[in-house]
Amino acid sequence: MTPKTKVVLILLVLVLCYFTYFRKEDKTFTPTTYLMPATFTWETGPSNAVNEDGQPKTNVYVKTTYANGVVEQKLVDVESGCNELPEAEKDGAVFQCYAAGAGYKYKVIKGDGSYEVQRKRFEEGVPGKTPKVFEYETVAEFSPSK
Secondary structure (H helix, E strand, O other): OHHHHHHHHHHHHHHHHHHHHOOOOOOOOOOOOOOOOOOEEHHHHHEEEOOOOOOOEEEEEEEEEEEOOEEEEEEEEEEEEEEEEEOOOOOOOOEEEEEOOOOEEEEEEEOOOOEEEEEEEEEEEEEEEEEOOOEEEEEEOOOOOO
């Protein structure tokens, strides 16, 4: 092998190494490793649905604004008597829908690679009876992408 061939081979190996190891860019988004910061706004709007008394229900939306400026809005429920709570409760609830002694509380949590909108039923207590305690359930999910 001539010295010129050795130099060419070494240069080829270096170029191959450069493109293999140093120029490799991972442009894929893996939700479990990164979650873009976001802010959440609760909104309501008219619904065509009515409750058992014939009163109109309300569409409940969560509008998500990501740090990159992308805005996403989802319908998360259709209920009656909805409002934002004055301050977050201990369990993180920030919004509720309530009518006739029962309702739902809502919150947004950071899940595994997404934000989850969760809902929990609650009932008014009556004298001498302890109200049932319900668990939160996921009703919508926001999965941001870069």
